[in-house]
Amino acid sequence: MQTSEPVQTSEPVQTPQTAHDAWRAGRRAAVTAPTGNLSLVETRWFAGDVDADEAARRVAAEREAAPEGVTVTPVERKNISSGRAEHGLRVWNAHAPAIAAFAEIETFPFDPNWIIDAEFTPVSADRTVPFEHIRDAGGSRDLVVPGDITFERDGQRFTLAAFDDAGQLLLVFGDPTNGKGDATGTYGSGRFLFVEREASQFGEPGRVRLDFNRAFVPPCGFSAQYNCPMPPAQNRLPWPVLAGERLPRFTGGFDIYTV
Known part of the structure; x- marks a missing residue:
C-alpha cells in the first residue's frame, strides 16, 4: 500500500521584532496574573520579635481564612538598622481594582x-x-x-x-x-x-x-x-x-x- 509523505510545514521565523512582541505579551500576562504585580493589595510586617515558625503559623491562618481569588504568601526582609530577619505576609487579589483599571504598559x-x-x-x-x-x-x-x-x-x-x-x-x-x-x-x-x-x-x-x-x-x-x-x-x-x-x-x- 502506497502511503503519502507527510506535508512538511515550517514554523514562522522569529525576528527581533516578533520576539519583542512576544516579550510584551508575556509582560502583560505576568502583571495581570492572580499573583502578578497588579494584584498585590497588602504587604504587612509582623510587629515584635516574630520568628519564622510563628510567622508561618500566622500566614497559614490568614491563608485559610482568605476568600476565593485571594492568595496569601510569606515575605521576609532584613531590618534596615539591625540586619535582623523580619517576617510578614502579602495579600494578592485576583480581582484587585488595579487589574480592573489596567489598560496597558x-x-x-x-x-x-x-x-x-x-x-x-x-x-x-x-x-x-x-x-x-x-x-x-x-x-x-x-x-x-x-x-x-x-x-x-x-x-x-x-x-x-x-x-x-x-x-x-x-x-x-x-x-x-x-x-x-x-x-x-x-x-x-x-x-x-x-x-x-x-x-x-x-x-x-x-x-x-x-x-x-x-x-x-x-x-x-x-x-x-x-x-x-x-x-x-x-x-x-x-x-x-x-x-x-x-x-x-x-x-x-x-x-x-x-x-
Whole structure:
C-alpha cells in the first residue's frame, strides 16, 4: 500500500521584532496574573520579635481564612538598622481594582540600536552596593553585586552594578526620561533590566548583552505595596534611554497610591 509523505510545514521565523512582541505579551500576562504585580493589595510586617515558625503559623491562618481569588504568601526582609530577619505576609487579589483599571504598559517602539554588548567582570563574593529603596525614607540596603558590567556608547565608558536577584542579574538604572511629563517620559524612580547570565557563571568574566528594549517598569509602578530599589549613582545614565517600557496606563483616573 502506497502511503503519502507527510506535508512538511515550517514554523514562522522569529525576528527581533516578533520576539519583542512576544516579550510584551508575556509582560502583560505576568502583571495581570492572580499573583502578578497588579494584584498585590497588602504587604504587612509582623510587629515584635516574630520568628519564622510563628510567622508561618500566622500566614497559614490568614491563608485559610482568605476568600476565593485571594492568595496569601510569606515575605521576609532584613531590618534596615539591625540586619535582623523580619517576617510578614502579602495579600494578592485576583480581582484587585488595579487589574480592573489596567489598560496597558506604554512602551517605546523596538529599536535594535538599544541592544548593547557589554563585558561582565566578576568581583569578590562579599562585595555589596548600597541601594536606596523607595519606601525606606532615604535609608539604604546593601545588595550583593557579583560583578561589574562595562560598556561604551557615544564615546563614553560606563560601569554598572547589577545585583543578584535570586540567581538573576538585575540592573536598576536611571536616565533623563525618568519622570518626564511628555511622550518620552518613563517611570520616575528608574527602570529594571534583567541581564542574561547564569548564576553558575557569576564567577567567570565574559560578554553579556544589555537589551534596553526589555527595560521594564519595576513592581512599585503597579502597586504601592512594593519596596523597590532605586538606581545607585553609578547606574544613572546621562542620555535618554528611548527603549523599553515607559509607564503603566490605567482607565478612569485610577491611581495606585489612592486605593
